Amino acid sequence: MTLLGLGTYRSRDVVTSATIAAAAGCPLIDTAPAYGKGTHQAALAPVLKEHPRVRIATKVGHMTAGQARAALLSGVLTEGEAAARHSIAPAYVRYQVGMSRVELQRPLLDLVYLHNPDHHTGDRQGLHARIREAFTALEEARAEGLLLGYGVATWSGFRDGAFTVPDLARLAEEAAGSPNTGLTAVQLPVSMVEIDPIRQALTGTGPIPAARVAGWEVWGSAPLHGGELPARITDHLADYIATGTDPVRAALLVATSTPGLSGVLLSTANTNHWRQAAATVTGQRLPPLRLKDICDLLQPVT
Template identity: 60%
Template sequence: MTVLGIGTYRSRDAATSASIAASAGCPLIDTAPVYGSGTHQAAIAPVLRAHPELRVSTKVGYMTDGQARVALTSEALTDEDAACRHSIAPDYVRHQVTMSRMELQRPKPEVVYLHNPEYQYENRGNLHQRIRSAFAVLEELYASGDIGGYGVAAWTGFDTQAFTLSDLLHLAKEAAGSSETGLSAIQLPVSMVKVAPIRQSLEGSGPIALAYQAGLEVWASAPFHGGELLSLVTPKLAEAIQPGTGCTEAALKVAASAPGLTGVLVSTTNSAHVKQAADAIREPLPDHRLKDICDLLDPPTR
């Protein structure tokens, strides 16, 4: 069954979001160094300290202006990457994981993602080399017990075939020098707008299904497509998805019903919304019904 996690990307009060996650029994809270203009990781640290059972995932990639200056001073960042405000270079990966561990006050974040490694995508060969180099550092940190595992949080990477799940598994094995790796999770957008991963999962293909088969956690981000989706789901469409379901619950149910998902991330500072979301995903749509909805939202080409 798909579980509910709390994301802080759109949270106006990350500490409250984390407290709600802990109180509601959510297994994981997802954050990143740049969220909340660089304030969210420190904000949720007291909650993480009080609730060691609450897992946390963070990321490496994007940076604030202040984070870029600190990394430049530490000689962990090139001027070029600092100007782009994004890097997965080995020195920066090591630097940012250290900074995140300090901010989160957790010696071992459960998952560290490469944050949209497809950013600055030039060609697959160059991108894969950069991912492999970043994975090599993450493997060192995994082996030393500084992180619980690592993964990739992508926005367009899987869509554009910048990399596939098979690519990531192969690159992780090369970085580790063995078939046993610390690669443990992926995160990607799944919604009524981004239905391709859902359709693929029903067919036993695509990143969700292949990650599940490989034993990785699969977390769905942006189930409401940044909030844009909620204005597009009409009561009639919600009723067609499942009778008696509201627009928000219907949108979440579709995303969470993709076979192979570990969990879906929502962002809220309202405990009632968490309960509604948890209720919405408790009973997934049957596969045949989910396929009909995918066909309705994105008719297959013939």
């Protein structure tokens, strides 16, 4: 069964969104230090305290200008990393894991993603070396009891060939010095706009089936493409996807019907909207052949 998690990237009222989601049984809240201009993690802490069973996924990578200055003064960033406002260097990984534990008031973090590690420019080999070093820091944090697992959240890394699931598995094993690693999840966009992961999953290829074979969770981000997608879905297209449905439900139905997907991340501060989304996510799926027809319609094979 596909799960519905709360994504907080675009949340305007993260406390209300998290309170609604947690009360409705949401299993996971996804956040990051830079979300909400750096305010979301601290704002989420009281909600997480009230709902200790809700898993929390945070990230290391992007940072606000203020966070960059603080990290630079702490000696865990170089001038260049602070200027870029992104780092997965081991010193910063360790620093940000500690900061997130304080802000979220969770001594044990459920999941820590490297946030768009492919954001760095440079050659593929150099990128893999940086990921391996970051994984080493995360393995050390796991050994110290600071986090349960880690992963990679990317917008374009799989699509652009920056890395594959086997690449990440190999780098984690090298970091851990063992096949027993803490790499447990990946996150990538899955939607009617980002259709390739769906098309690939239908043929047993691409990152989603590979990650599931590895035993990892696979979370789909931006199923509504940042809220822009419903306005681009005509009533005729929505009805083609599922008779009598509306654009929001049609978009969610396409994403959540993707084979192998563990869950999707959605944000809303409206109780009814959350309930409707949850009913769609946990409800009936589009059959694979029907989903393939929709993929072909949205992105014909050339």
